[in-house]
Amino acid sequence: MEKVGKRFLPIGTVVMLKGGKKRVMITGFCAMEGRDRTKMWDYSGCMYPEGFLSSNQTCLFNHDQIEKVYHLGLADDEEEKKFKKSLDELIKKSKEVVEKNKDKKE
Numbered sequence: 001m002e003k004v005g006k007r008f009l010p011i012g013t014v015v016m017l018k019g020g021k022k023r024v025m026i027t028g029f030c031a032m033e034g035r036d037r038t039k040m041w042d043y044s045g046c047m048y049p050e051g052f053l054s055s056n057q058t059c060l061f062n063h064d065q066i067e068k069v070y071h072l073g074l075a076d077d078e079e080e081k082k083f084k085k086s087l088d089e090l091i092k093k094s095k096e097v098v099e100k101n102k103d104k105k106e
Helices: 076-106
Strands: 014-018 026-034 039-045 059-061 067-073
Touching: 026 059, 026 076, 039 076
Parallel strands: none
Antiparallel strands: 014 026, 014 067, 026 039, 039 059
């Protein structure tokens, strides 16, 4: 098991969430729940080893909720650099959407 360190672990990483009883595999980043566009989660995931069974069983969680890392997903240096640049752009745009929607709700 590895210590939880850097933010945005690669897709395929298997983790245990704080207070969890079942492992979760990271399947995505910067997820928003349903039609509520006022909160963005760091990760989306599915139960491990079952995998994605249906959309209503998707886990949404933040990096600070991860207690343990059991398996680190594939991290290719060159692809990771490209991905991090794209992810930074996605985070920026997503935060703008969240703030815009919060303003609409108020």
